[in-house]
Amino acid sequence: MPKTYTCRDVGVDCDWKTSAETEDEIMAAVSEHAAEVHPTIELTPELVEMVRQAIKEE
Numbered sequence: 642m643p644k645t646y647t648c649r650d651v652g653v654d655c656d657w658k659t660s661a662e663t664e665d666e667i668m669a670a671v672s673e674h675a676a677e678v679h680p681t682i683e684l685t686p687e688l689v690e691m692v693r694q695a696i697k698e699e
């Protein structure tokens with residue numbers, strides 16, 4: 642079951658999405674994407690938690 646995440650799921654105006662087999666892979670892709678595309682968004686523990694909640698199983 643791949644897991645998917647889109648920026649929109651946490652209220653960011655961005656159509657980027659990613660999918661991976663594990664939550665850890667998703668989180669790694671998210672932090673890379675955030676650093677490149679959303680340098681003004683700080684990945685606080687609260688935001689990381691929101692991202693984890695927003696990950697969906699397909």
Ligand SMILES: [Zn+2]
Pocket residue numbers: 648653655656657674678679
């Ligand atoms: Zn994004």
